[in-house]
Amino acid sequence: MRRMIIFVTSFAVLAAPCLFAQVTATGDTAGAAAQYKLANVVARVNGHVITDDLLYQRLFRLHGAQVLGQMISEMLVEDEARAQSIEIPEKDLDARFAEFTHGFATPADLENWLRQQGLRREDVKAQLRLGMLQEGIVTHARGLSVTPEEVAAFFEQNKDRLGTPEHYRLRHILLASQAEAEEALIALQAGADFAKLAALKSQDAATKDAGGDLGFLTLAALAPELQQALAELPV
Numbered sequence: 001m002r003r004m005i006i007f008v009t010s011f012a013v014l015a016a017p018c019l020f021a022q023v024t025a026t027g028d029t030a031g032a033a034a035q036y037k038l039a040n041v042v043a044r045v046n047g048h049v050i051t052d053d054l055l056y057q058r059l060f061r062l063h064g065a066q067v068l069g070q071m072i073s074e075m076l077v078e079d080e081a082r083a084q085s086i087e088i089p090e091k092d093l094d095a096r097f098a099e100f101t102h103g104f105a106t107p108a109d110l111e112n113w114l115r116q117q118g119l120r121r122e123d124v125k126a127q128l129r130l131g132m133l134q135e136g137i138v139t140h141a142r143g144l145s146v147t148p149e150e151v152a153a154f155f156e157q158n159k160d161r162l163g164t165p166e167h168y169r170l171r172h173i174l175l176a177s178q179a180e181a182e183e184a185l186i187a188l189q190a191g192a193d194f195a196k197l198a199a200l201k202s203q204d205a206a207t208k209d210a211g212g213d214l215g216f217l218t219l220a221a222l223a224p225e226l227q228q229a230l231a232e233l234p235v
Contacts, residue, residue: 086136174204
């Protein structure tokens, strides 16, 4: 005997309460038919309801023209790339995404940025792919052909203008006296955790909760004393 297992969840009902909104059709006939459509309620305020239709109308009025223009541009790029038989291999897209993620110190920093922007990795990849398609369209239209060797040579010739200065990521513990600094140094040499010690002892309120992390800085941005100390520190 075959058995069927049916999974039932109330999530859809709880997450998307709804109401029936009446829409009356107008016309020459006296008995205009009343039609009903399902409206999702996204918020309730003091007995009032805000439906998804009201929300979308407000969003479209505020941002609709910009988003619509962007969507039209994306479709035009996709159509032109298809007409020119331009495709982006998955491995090339993955490489471009990897280049993008190099701008973040840690994977956690990337995830935090995505959350702040309301984006997913797939959204970023989609935008990167669109940019690569645009590059391909321009290259094809102008008959351009650039070898990796030419790119490397151009970069070497323009390194000062195109290159990124060397950055250093530093942690520090700011203390009120030499005696306190020596005590902290003894604790570190004995195996104390730098970040925990910074959170406990550092006088720098801006960095102590982050374990004394100063972030990525160029050498020119540092005080002379820090520049000298940095020159003597191992990586």
